[in-house]
Amino acid sequence: xxxxxxxxxxxxxxxxxxxxxxxxxxxxxxxxxxxxxxxxxxxxxxxxxxxxxxxxxxxxxxxxxxxxxxxxxxxxxxxxxxxxxxxxxxxxxxxxxxxxxxxxxxxxxxxxxxxxxxxxxxxxxxxxxxxxxxxxxxxxxxxxxxxxxxxxxxxxxxxxxxxxxxxxxxxxxxxxxxxxxxxxxxxxxxxxxxxxxxxxxxxxxxxxxxxxxxxxxxxxxxxxxxxxxxxxxxxxxxxxxxxxxxxxxxxxxxxxxxxxxxxxxxxxxxxxxxxxxxxxxxxxxxxxxxxxxxxxxxxxxxxxxxxxxxxxxxxxxxxxxxxxxxxxxxxxxxxxxxxxxxxxxxxxxxxxxxxxxxxxxxxxxxxxxxxxxxxxxxxxxxxxxxxxxxxx
Numbered sequence: 001x002x003x004x005x006x007x008x009x010x011x012x013x014x015x016x017x018x019x020x021x022x023x024x025x026x027x028x029x030x031x032x033x034x035x036x037x038x039x040x041x042x043x044x045x046x047x048x049x050x051x052x053x054x055x056x057x058x059x060x061x062x063x064x065x066x067x068x069x070x071x072x073x074x075x076x077x078x079x080x081x082x083x084x085x086x087x088x089x090x091x092x093x094x095x096x097x098x099x100x101x102x103x104x105x106x107x108x109x110x111x112x113x114x115x116x117x118x119x120x121x122x123x124x125x126x127x128x129x130x131x132x133x134x135x136x137x138x139x140x141x142x143x144x145x146x147x148x149x150x151x152x153x154x155x156x157x158x159x160x161x162x163x164x165x166x167x168x169x170x171x172x173x174x175x176x177x178x179x180x181x182x183x184x185x186x187x188x189x190x191x192x193x194x195x196x197x198x199x200x201x202x203x204x205x206x207x208x209x210x211x212x213x214x215x216x217x218x219x220x221x222x223x224x225x226x227x228x229x230x231x232x233x234x235x236x237x238x239x240x241x242x243x244x245x246x247x248x249x250x251x252x253x254x255x256x257x258x259x260x261x262x263x264x265x266x267x268x269x270x271x272x273x274x275x276x277x278x279x280x281x282x283x284x285x286x287x288x289x290x291x292x293x294x295x296x297x298x299x300x301x302x303x304x305x306x307x308x309x310x311x312x313x314x315x316x317x318x319x320x321x322x323x324x325x326x327x328x329x330x331x332x333x334x335x336x337x338x339x340x341x342x343x344x345x346x347x348x349x350x351x352x353x354x355x356x357x358x359x360x361x362x363x364x365x366x367x368x369x370x371x372x373x374x375x376x377x378x379x380x381x382x383x384x385x386x387x388x389x390x391x392x
Contacts, residue, residue, distance in 0.1 A: 036367035039356035041319055042303060046348045049299035049341055051334045052290040057214035057241070059285040061205035062273070063179060068201060069095060069194045070172040082185040086177040086204065093201055095194065097173035104166045111159035114152070121145075121152035175201065182207045210274055210281045212241060212252060214289045215267040221257065224270055227291075228254050239272050240290045248287075250275050293334070301339040306352045307332065316346070317353040317360050319368070325353060327362050 077094035080086060128145040131137035177183070181204045188194060188201055216224060227238065241248040251274075258269040272289065274281060307330070308315050314332050317325040330345030346352070353360065355371065 033365070036323065036365040037356055037359045038369050039317075039319075039325075039353045039360070039366045040371045041351045041368055042306070042354045043351050044342070044346050044348060045301040045339070046298050047301055049293075049301060049334070049336055051293050051336045051341075052240070053293055053334070054242075055214040055216060055289045055291070057212050057272075057287050057289040059281050059283055059287065060211045060213055061181075061207075061283045062209055062211050063181065064203060064205040064283070065178050066200055066203050067092065067175060068197055069093075069175065069199060070196055071095060071100065071169050072194060072196045073097075073099070073173065075188050075190050075192045075194060078186055078188075078190055080183055080186075082183070084183060085207070086181060086183050088177055088179045090177040091174060092177055092183065093175035093188075095173040095175070097170055100166065100169045100173055104163070104170050107159070107163045107166045111156070111163055114156040114159040118149075118152040118156045121149040125149040177204055179204070179206065180208075181205050205283055207276055207279065210276045210283065211255070212272045212274055212287070212289060213269055214272075215262075215265070216270050218261045218266050218268060221261075221268060224254070224257060228257065238292045240292075241272075241274060242288045242290055243285070247290075248274065248280065299333070300342045300346055300348060301336070302342055302346070302352050303354050304335060304338055304340040306354045306357065307340065308357055317357055317364075318346075319351055319353065319366060323366050323368075325360055325362075325364050325366055 073095040075093060076096045079091045079094065086092065125145040125148070128137055128142045132139070132142045184203045184205075186202050188199065194201070237251055239252040239254060241252060252272040255271045255273045257271075261268045302316065306316050308317075314330050315327050316330055318328050320326050328345050331343040333341030333343045335341075353366070356366075360366070
């Protein structure tokens with residue numbers, strides 16, 4: 001039994017030795033290099049790239065005023081239609097003025113009383129002065145008469161001022177349009193109680209021209225300052241406004257840059273003015289300002305699909321000697337259609353790999369083929385070969 005087990009053990013050991021020898025031979029055999037990667041290449045294009053920088057924007061009124069009453073009372077009349085155009089000085093609201101009218105009449109009556117008192121005080125003072133010329137009255141009585149006359153004058157002046165104040169309140173019972181514009185939906189109805197300086201009645205805003213505000217990075221202040229100097233009064237295609245895929249049909253003009261940079265965001269507000277004769281713009285709309293880039297130098301363009309991204313950085317593959325590629329880091333600019341501007345990393349005349357980049361790495365061998373042939377399958381070739389063999 002021991003001899004039997006010894007023979008089995010010897011056989012197993014020999015088998016393990018033969019397998020180990022075969023594995024070592026396979027590891028020692030050199031591996032064949034991978035086949036070249038099929039790619040298509042395209043030269044870097046140098047062209048006058050016309051494109052637009054885009055900024056989120058908000059439409060706002062150049063002139064907008066909230067209407068609030070300057071006296072308290074009850075609304076006695078609303079003299080417009082909601083959303084209508086109004087003219088400067090047009091009557092919009094009336095506030096019940098009975099109380100203010102009564103106060104005005106009372107103030108007028110009070111002024112008449114003070115005028116009568118002033119007249120009496122003047123006569124008394126004149127009489128005492130005549131008596132004083134003949135030393136027929138005490139000096140103190142003359143002084144008292146002059147003091148009473150001065151008090152009467154001050155009381156008459158106060159009565160006049162009171163009339164002006166009450167008259168102003170009567171005037172404030174009428175609310176007029178401050179300028180030509182569009183009025184919104186009324187916040188109060190006839191009979192509603194309103195408080196001076198508190199209750200919001202409505203809002204009037206201008207409409208012939210509207211402002212479009214947007215924020216630009218502080219690095220672009222110099223560029224927009226130049227635009228402000230060169231195109232302050234004229235409108236051209238430099239500035240346009242888009243809402244999704246729809247572009248507003250009239251160009252705008254730059255009006256101003258804000259006085260200071262926002263310290264928290266590092267941006268500054270810019271304002272454009274757009275005509276609104278056809279009332280296509282409404283305050284509060286959100287859109288996109290498109291600013292044409294007027295760079296005079298030509299730009300380098302490559303297909304955007306040639307770019308690969310790695311950890312937030314962008315790279316392209318450039319064919320070199322011996323049909324090998326090298327990876328170049330690039331700085332990208334504005335995307336224009338299917339192409340993108342290369343700001344840094346490539347030179348005019350170089351070529352980049354457009355198709356087949358997903359199978360490449362630094363130093364990969366490539367086989368340049370015609371566009372569309374990278375993903376082509378050899379099924380048609382195999383079919384022809386098999387049919388030829390059958391004929392033989």
